[in-house]
Amino acid sequence: MATLLETRDLQKHYQMGGATVRALDGVSLTVGQGEFVGLLGTSGSGKSTLLNLIAGLDRPSGGSLRIFDQDLAQMSGTELSLHRQKNVGIIFQSFNLVSTMSAAENVALAMMFAGVARGEREGQATRLLETMGLGGRQKHRPRELSGGEQQRVAIARALSNDPHLLLADEPTGNLDSRTTAEIMGLLAQLNERDGKTIIMVTHDAGLAEKYAHRTITMLDGRVIGEEAEGRRPSDKE
């Protein structure tokens, strides 16, 4: 399995008043292509910080973070924007759809930033929403959709530029158990069928163990455990 992501002694420090908070304190890990990794840990363990660094939403304070052999720590602002457009799709816990836009427009938004032509992105948005089972909800605005439907739209948006890596930050944190199962099934399908690499932050160890190939447990900004007892990764790679 080819390596998609590799961190070495990754550091992220914040200044809070006079004190230095070490959100990440020397994280080293690798993620292979097509892998489904669950990041486990208590609140404040650093898992979301790690996800934000991988997404290019933040910059590391030290160490290295390489995706497709590119060091994110060395990237300019514009290069990080391109990284977010092309390499990663982000799924948020609270969906973060633009409330004034329809489902189709939300999906097309990321493609617009990537410079995809209008007709092409509209077609792609329609296809993705149909794939997510939202064929008849394209014109609906977020407030007209249920939580599960909104998260499906968010997943479709994350997939719109066909990234290799999906980053999901508590994707089912705001959903009921039935919808959680649906969304997790969808993510598993994307991993299995389309070969998307997925890194999912979750509190729920059971969920991670059920759907992820591997779980990484963090505490106080460090990796304290790594298990590969979950679902077996597909052997596409």
Added chain:
Amino acid sequence: METAAEKGLDGVWHPSNLAARRCLLPSAALISHAFWQSRYGGDPNILQRTIRLGNTPRPIVGVLPPGFHFPRRTDVWSNQTTREASRTRHAFLAVGRLRAGVDLESARSELTAIGARLEQQYPETNKGRGVAVTPLQDVLVGNVRLTLYLLWGVVGVVLLIACANTATLLLGQASARTREMAVRTALGAGRGRIVRQMIAESLLLALVAGASGLLLAAWGVRALTAFTPADVVRLAGTGIDGGVLLFTLGVTVATSLLFGLIPALHASRVDLIDAIKQGGAGAVSGARMARTRGLLVVSEIALAVVLLAGAGLLVKSLLALHRAALDFESSNVLVMKATGTRPDRRPRMSGGAAQVRLRWERLCRPLLRSARELAGLGVDLHLFPLLDEQGHADLETGLERRGFRHAAARRVAADAGLGRGHRQLDVRRELQPDRTAVELLHLDQHVVDEQQPVVADHVPLQRDGVEGLLVHEVIAGAVGILEGRVDQLEIRLRELVAGLEGLVEDRLGDHVAHLDAHERLTATGRGPRHLDVDGVVGRPLVFEEHLPLYLDCLNQRCHSLVL
């Protein structure tokens, strides 16, 4: 002569029409658009009609465009030739266009040289006289330029306040949309794209506002011009044209860029992680926004205070102007004036001053009697003969010849008894004694005897509030103390003028061909403007209401001001 009508020109004729320009032969006349409308009801066959000026019928060869007021609110323009032998007429205003390639300084120096040569050649009449060359624009708008700049400044400050207000609102909106901007950034939007988006939204808002402003201006310009004094230069030309559209577009784009940039930059600097998690502005960004908002609000308040202070000072100045001591009681003083005949048609009277005075008294007594009968007014009348014993009416040379000086003018005015017994006209004005004297000299320009003006009749005030009626230059005007209602008096005076008009024509025949009211008095827009085919009569004014007009008259040395 081939008139415009004979040439088959139909409808309104403009002087820009070269073919018609050639038709402006001696004895032709042009009329103003307002006169065409009010006097002839906008008759489309106006070019087939004539107008009597003096006792000469003149074909109307054109109607000037609406709003053409030069000089001032002229209604009829006609050709005039001066007496070749006369070197004493210095009151003419000449207007010319500089030839291409000739600048103002060259023209000025050339005309100054000509003036100097004439002065040398004709020392009797031209001594101390030169030529003043002034751009026509300065003559037309010189008085209002400062006011316009002031207005411009005020509008600019109001615009700044509006912009600061909008920027504050946009900042608030940007704060509310922080999460959206963070999501857009997380999806790959660069900072430049976020800034462009915000500016585009700001521009759209400004364009809608600009379009609304233009719409409002289109509706409001007519109302505003109706409220504006009619003698404002090129008032009728006020409107929305290409220049206004371009200016509005420029201001719209500039302000939207300038004031849209602040919220746009703030929106592009959001703390991504915090904004996505919390949906808020983020601590750092929020504090920065609050600071900027505070700055904008403070600027807004400061500008508003400046504006309010300026407006307050303006109002204070206006009040001070209203309360300024004029050295005479202006309340309820009524002014009306109608001027008389063409100089060359004025009745000539020969003989000494006493004979002239006698003749004039004989002429004017029936007028006064009729006036009283017509209006039912008790009037205090003072008559002044029109011309000197040679029949000359030239103001300045006439006065100089008679050795008129300020003191004499004051004596004349005092002898005229303006306001005598009820209001005291104090001619010892301290502020501008020379100017006052000039006005008074103008008032009495046709007094024959500098020592003692002729008092033809004197009837004490009886009723209806008019104390005095000053008649000069055959039918000239009235200055009285109004104690009744002005509208009642206006009706009476209108009847009076109409009656006098007929009487004068009856008595003087061709010598009095028309009445011509002082144009400024007709500028009020109220009351009938035209009473007779050949006459223009203004409504009476109350000084209290028209103090600015009076001051304006003073400033412009308006020779027909009666007081």
